[in-house]
Amino acid sequence: MTVLSEAVLADPIALTRALCDIPSVSGDEKAICDAVEQALERLGHLTIQREGNTLVARTDLGRDRRVMLAGHLDTVPVNDNFPTRDDGDVMWGLGTSDMKSGTALALWIAATVPDPRFDLSFAFYDCEEIESDRNGLNKLSKSRPEWLAADFAILLEPTYGLVEAGCQGTMRARVTTHGKRAHSARSWKGENAIHKVAPVLERLGAYEARVVDVEGCTYREGLNAVRIGGGVAGNVIPDECWVEVNFRFAPDLDEKAAETHVREVFDGYDVEVTDSAPSCRPGLDRPEAAEFVAAAGGEFAAKLGWTDVARFATLGIPAVNFGPGDPNLAHKQDERVELPRITACAEALRAYVTGAHR
């Protein structure tokens, strides 16, 4: 007896509920991945490949283009919001918004559209909510990039039903000041590294972030301190202080250009880049992408946050974010999804892959 029965697979709302009610906090995705794999196998029209708790399924109909639908299987930790509960037109619970309502749509298309106008690939992956080197899509993009081959990808992250194109890049850097330790009763014998960080913070406060148009999408950058630390003991003049800054950069900059910019802003300081993820251009000039925007109602916006679409970008695949969840509810205790929005997104996706919208 499987929870992902034929009836459930045929109903995006029931499928969302069923996926949400299988616990799958990051690192614990075996049960949900097994359930999805068994459901896909029963369909019979898909080729299925698995690595760890990441699955890729594909049609092989010989179409001239291939579109990827992707969603992660994991959630952030349970926060007194499991399992789901329904309240009228709203389903509450962990994963409803981020992103099992989106992942359910990929699985629903896989189950109910055996004869799409493009060849379709479906990726269901683990560990999206934790460190990047455990992310199933990231791992697959290195170990099995051919499994991800496509002309266009739709990542079903929560966008509240709007097509969000590309994504901004993100870079973290540590700006460090140096001084000289001394006993704080004889402070003039030292050099206070915390005091020296004032101009770094002033530059951040005075920083004017760019607003950039890329392919019709407006990206708004930001450069901010996200963490600060320094100090040895309550009676010691500190010899080191650091500020961790986070630069969110528009898709007209690659990581190298972003690093150059951060180093320019903090010219004269010790700057170390600690973490970085590329931006992704919107790619709406591609016909597959333009057709999808049309199917989804014609509206689109820039994606400001970083998402796994950038992993497709690094493989040369344009990608957009599109899903029924509300991005403002992601990771919140009161996470929920509106049932009519699941239905509307399902219809847009179905129209797109079947050509019914034309």
Next chain:
Amino acid sequence: MTVLSEAVLADPIALTRALCDIPSVSGDEKAICDAVEQALERLGHLTIQREGNTLVARTDLGRDRRVMLAGHLDTVPVNDNFPTRDDGDVMWGLGTSDMKSGTALALWIAATVPDPRFDLSFAFYDCEEIESDRNGLNKLSKSRPEWLAADFAILLEPTYGLVEAGCQGTMRARVTTHGKRAHSARSWKGENAIHKVAPVLERLGAYEARVVDVEGCTYREGLNAVRIGGGVAGNVIPDECWVEVNFRFAPDLDEKAAETHVREVFDGYDVEVTDSAPSCRPGLDRPEAAEFVAAAGGEFAAKLGWTDVARFATLGIPAVNFGPGDPNLAHKQDERVELPRITACAEALRAYVTGAHR
């Protein structure tokens, strides 16, 4: 067989070595306190009182004035510097400088001067190197202040043979800025509390510390950041940042005045005093103190660091620091004491309590 034999008690250098070679890291002072207590009992001319591992011994000769000699029994943790070793005129090892060479002098005076010109009290106490509320002298100043009664006190902390008068007070305060959290990809929706700390650091950098003369001693104040912290996560605009500042203040300010000053400097910010210890006036106008300075060679200086002399000050007892150790070697792995300096300090103390210097 005791290590503190009559022959050892009669020799300040041998006594320093014997005390150093009894391990007594803070919290583990029972053995050394027992040894000192037994040695004092054998002398026969002293009244001895003990609370925990803190001892007070006293003469009761009916003199019109009473002088206290005090030293702590504990050391910082062993750092590959136990037991002592001699090298020519230098004794190396844990506690040699801070402060068993000083504590040894108090015990040596107790053992060898049964007929001093003042009544003498001797305090040997535990847990000086750790948190204030475990400090034996601090505890006694609250539970048994009458045991500490005296007209003048000499604390045998390392001063390299110079009389260091009074001490500066020390106050720690936390200055906090507040903002509003937001995702760092949409930083304009938040308010960055780390950026807001820039003016706090500017005020610290621009602060002009006072140089104050009190009773002929020159005190140099300082106001410094000693620790800073803030931040929620690498992708969150932080809603709080704090700077811990340490104010070292001259003995013309009491704790209340010091707090008022700190609040004035950071006017407009959220300021919380987290820790405070009073200053101590030099008290060199007292005849007992002036006579001691004369016996010790006539030179004196202000004590800039905070020491337990302030505990005597809160009991209304003027106090100075005076000991053979080198304050710059305290808590260092290569701690050591110069044997001729032990001898010189011993002679000065003996001259003072016997009147031989006059």
